[in-house]
Amino acid sequence: MTALLETRGVWQRFGGLVANSDVSISVGRGEIVGLIGPNGAGKSTLFNLIAGVLPPTQGSIWFDGEDVTHMPAAERCQRGVGRTFQVVKSFETMTVVDNVIVGALVRNTVMREARRKAHQVLEFTGLAARADVLASDLVPAEKRRLEVARALATEPKLLLLDEVLTGLTPTEAQTGVALVRKVRDAGITVLMVEHVMEIVMPLVDRAIVLDLGKVLVEGKPADVVRDPKVISAYLGDRHAVGA
């Protein structure tokens, strides 16, 4: 079966700066794939190219068998690309449920249906009890969860998670990990950017390491963390085998 998502020889230049350099990755249906790498490696840029925030300077992006390289973000969302943002983008002065309704309206134009979908997603993400509070009153971990809920309400086939587990306490992060697994078990493919290796590596089926805009290594998490190139570019010696 073809991959759900493929980037083929993707480049992104910002003036003289090369943020993505010949990036070819693929994500299979039902996978949880981790996109990792040092600050400035080009992870968010690649997310933006996949979500359709901007077209790549060169190369193509394929989603669900279709070339979506020049398709606007809203249309990709209709096709099934859902995303969260590294900087939380919920509407602070709206209630939690209304925030999720905004996502649900992508597929349900009847308000009653969108509301029903939003409550279902809040149940799924463990936010049901917070439905009627203002988004601004949520604690940071709940705000991240709301980001996920808003993306899930668009009924994605592929969910792009941008650092949703970063900055959480260990307990909150474990709750987040359980939610990502639940998302995958619901049939949604996940591509996630994360920095906290201890949390992300046990969760993902495959890890792709970006460095200086290029794919440095990809493979099973256990192999990736032992790869000398990854240790030297990103992880440091504390992760070296036998250290």
Ligand SMILES: Nc1ncnc2c1ncn2[C@@H]1O[C@H](COP(=O)(O)OP(=O)(O)OP(=O)(O)O)[C@@H](O)[C@H]1O
């Ligand atoms: N819109 C832009 N205009 C100019 N340069 C940009 C733009 N977006 C990103 N860059 C640059 O591209 C490079 C890659 O940035 P990017 O944010 O994709 O990295 P990242 O791996 O997501 O980093 P982090 O882990 O810190 O979020 C950086 O040098 C960044 O400064």
